[in-house]
Amino acid sequence: VKVDKVFVPERHIVGAEFMTSSAAFPNGTPGVQAHGDPIYQFVAVGWFHCEFAAILSGAARAALDEFLELARTRTVFGDPATKRIHDPFVQHLYGVACGQADAVEARTLAACELHEEQQRRSVRDRTPISDADTAKVWSLAREACRHATQPVEDLFYAAAASSGRS
DSSP states (O other): OOSOOOOOOGGGGOGGGGGGSSSOTTOOOOHHHHOGGGGSOOOHHHHHHHHHHHHHHHHHHHHHHHHHHHHHEEEETEEEEEEEEGOHHHHHHHHHHHHHHHHHHHHHHHHHHHHHHHHHHHHHHHOOOOOHHHHHHHHHHHHHHHHHHHHHHHHHHHHGGGGGOO
């Protein structure tokens, strides 16, 4: 959209500050003012990465579910009488991947809880969510995203080539 020679009143302009700080809204965002709920004291960057972390945490859980189904139904290479679920390698890999997925979930929830606490504090104490506050949430959620890929990759490679087909 291109607009030329148009006057836009300042009250209709929202700067990019809301992406990393709530300083532009010292009395709370319009949502906080209307509803009195700190959830509306929104800072986009931190929460945006929490959403990605939640999605990737779910992907790690889905990979665990799919791998477990394969382990229960497929046999060990070279031993058609033994299901993969009874193979110590598969059991170890699945256990490690469960721990990794649990850690991803914990990081994701910690990032969400930190963001929510920043929202509550901002409204309660009238102190803005700072760029540094947002960086903490962002980095915690980013690390959750980064670590979520490990169990997915490990399980995919161990599942065998034919398991990756639709």
